[in-house]
Amino acid sequence: MVGAAGFGRETLDVVAAINRASPGRWNVLGVVDDAPSAANRLRLAARDVPILGGLDDYSAAPAAEWFVVGIGVPATRQRIAARLEAAGLRAATLIHPSATVGASTTFGAGTVVCAGVAVSNCVEVGGHVHLNPQATIGHDARLGHCASVNPGAIVSGDCSIGARTLVGAGAVVLQGLRIGSDVVIGAAACVTRDVPDQAVAKGVPARWP
Numbered sequence: 001m002v003g004a005a006g007f008g009r010e011t012l013d014v015v016a017a018i019n020r021a022s023p024g025r026w027n028v029l030g031v032v033d034d035a036p037s038a039a040n041r042l043r044l045a046a047r048d049v050p051i052l053g054g055l056d057d058y059s060a061a062p063a064a065e066w067f068v069v070g071i072g073v074p075a076t077r078q079r080i081a082a083r084l085e086a087a088g089l090r091a092a093t094l095i096h097p098s099a100t101v102g103a104s105t106t107f108g109a110g111t112v113v114c115a116g117v118a119v120s121n122c123v124e125v126g127g128h129v130h131l132n133p134q135a136t137i138g139h140d141a142r143l144g145h146c147a148s149v150n151p152g153a154i155v156s157g158d159c160s161i162g163a164r165t166l167v168g169a170g171a172v173v174l175q176g177l178r179i180g181s182d183v184v185i186g187a188a189a190c191v192t193r194d195v196p197d198q199a200v201a202k203g204v205p206a207r208w209p
Helices: 006-021 038-046 074-086
Strands: 051-053
Touching: 006 038
Parallel strands: none
Antiparallel strands: none
């Protein structure tokens, strides 16, 4: 696991749930973090998860090991994932047993799907995507590489979410919209029209400069 902070520890919860449903599926070696806070060190110690060192240490790990990047910032996640993949390491895809997934839906390597997520049918989810607890993804949607959908957010059917875009907690993207790359959609926003690359969209209905 790369990242000792909040989403990294939530991802450890996903792994624990998978192992309860399928004992022995994953063996967590520990967490990699260049600068874990004192609080996060204590939180990991309480669950007997060691900190293995920084990213430079892990980049030389045996290629037989798997990794997942539990860092919420999409651009940072992409940079770290690319570095580890270039070193020959493999990204694990983790789906919480309580998530529901429709037919003909695909997930890219490194994606994390948390508890209570609902993904409909014919959805294409790119690599290293984070679907936070209770997020909903509608039918025929497409989520780009390293996108994040935060807790309780809804991406409606036939939407396209670009690479490294973050959909904030409780936000709603209406049916059939195209959201560009590197976009931030604010918490509780309601997106009613297409959003260009690199925009920050906030409000109801969502607006940007």
